Amino acid sequence: MTVEGSTTVLRTRAELREALAATPRPVGLVPTMGWLHDGHRALMQRARQEDATTVVTIFVNPRQFNESADYTRYPRNEARDVDFAGQHGADLIWAPPVEEVYPPGFDTTVSVGAVAQPLEGAARPGHFDGVATVVAILLSLVGAETAYFGQKDAQQVMVIRQMARDLAIGTAVVACPTVRESDGLALSSRNVHLSPAEREAAPVLQRALLAARMAFDAGERSAASMRERMADVLATAPLADVEYVSVADGLTLAELDTIDRPAIASLAVRFGTTRLIDNELLDPGTSVD
Ligand code: AMP
Numbered sequence: 001m002t003v004e005g006s007t008t009v010l011r012t013r014a015e016l017r018e019a020l021a022a023t024p025r026p027v028g029l030v031p032t033m034g035w036l037h038d039g040h041r042a043l044m045q046r047a048r049q050e051d052a053t054t055v056v057t058i059f060v061n062p063r064q065f066n067e068s069a070d071y072t073r074y075p076r077n078e079a080r081d082v083d084f085a086g087q088h089g090a091d092l093i094w095a096p097p098v099e100e101v102y103p104p105g106f107d108t109t110v111s112v113g114a115v116a117q118p119l120e121g122a123a124r125p126g127h128f129d130g131v132a133t134v135v136a137i138l139l140s141l142v143g144a145e146t147a148y149f150g151q152k153d154a155q156q157v158m159v160i161r162q163m164a165r166d167l168a169i170g171t172a173v174v175a176c177p178t179v180r181e182s183d184g185l186a187l188s189s190r191n192v193h194l195s196p197a198e199r200e201a202a203p204v205l206q207r208a209l210l211a212a213r214m215a216f217d218a219g220e221r222s223a224a225s226m227r228e229r230m231a232d233v234l235a236t237a238p239l240a241d242v243e244y245v246s247v248a249d250g251l252t253l254a255e256l257d258t259i260d261r262p263a264i265a266s267l268a269v270r271f272g273t274t275r276l277i278d279n280e281l282l283d284p285g286t287s288v289d
Helices: 013-021 038-050 068-073 078-087 127-142 151-166 189-193 196-201 204-217 223-235
Strands: 002-004 007-010 027-032 053-058 092-094 146-150 172-176 240-249 263-271 274-282
Touching: 007 013, 007 078, 013 092, 013 127, 027 038, 027 127, 038 053, 038 078, 038 146, 038 172, 053 078, 053 127, 078 092, 127 146, 127 151, 146 151, 151 172, 151 263, 151 274, 189 274, 204 223, 204 240, 204 263, 204 274, 223 240, 223 263
Parallel strands: 007 092, 027 053, 027 146, 053 092, 146 172
Antiparallel strands: 002 007, 240 263, 263 274
């Protein structure tokens, strides 16, 4: 255990359990990989509003990186993160070493079915196994009433919900709105790797999604035309290397022909070595047509 400023940083499972035994309920959990920004802050604020105790975890989970270079260069600054989390409402911070999360002999993988297969699951083999496994451990260790995740990683929320339901984990999974820079780029720890030219081009993701949103609000229901519109917008940014453009069922993530049910438009785009994702929900039940 280390004490930095007024916030205690817990390292081991035992320290976490002991601290939790003495904290008021309900407990809200915000799992992060650090390099904290205002997207994480929004999750902490939500927990602070709704729960008596806010637990923030900071752990760059090696199992969810399908590219080892991405893991190695993932930005880290624990001292700054601890300060940030402390200032924005974290009561307890768990920043464990890898062997506290995966002790010697650890030999279990949590593998979610259909909803984990397309999109990010297809583009990043093994990624959601890593996510589902670490989040199952975190939910089980913390035993929070509620855990908060970002809608920016929409498929991740769906995978975690499925996992928590199937494993009878009693923590409610709440998705919080995506926080953006003023030019529309979704905040992400990976944005730090963008070159100035890439950073300038990156808001094209949201512009593409807003084009889909406008077409949808104007009555467009063909998923193929919607994908085409988004691809056309992305094509205006020469640095954007498009990985996928999807319009899928909002519950199953199966690609749609017609948007006749709640849907999700989502994108994955590489700028150089940096991979960005973003999404927009399209719900015929709430549109103005
Ligand atoms: P990460 O540290 O990137 O693993 O993210 C930790 C949590 O913060 C995840 O639930 C993310 O979905 C969420 N998050 C990341 N970026 C944003 C954002 N721009 N807006 C809202 N939530 C976010």
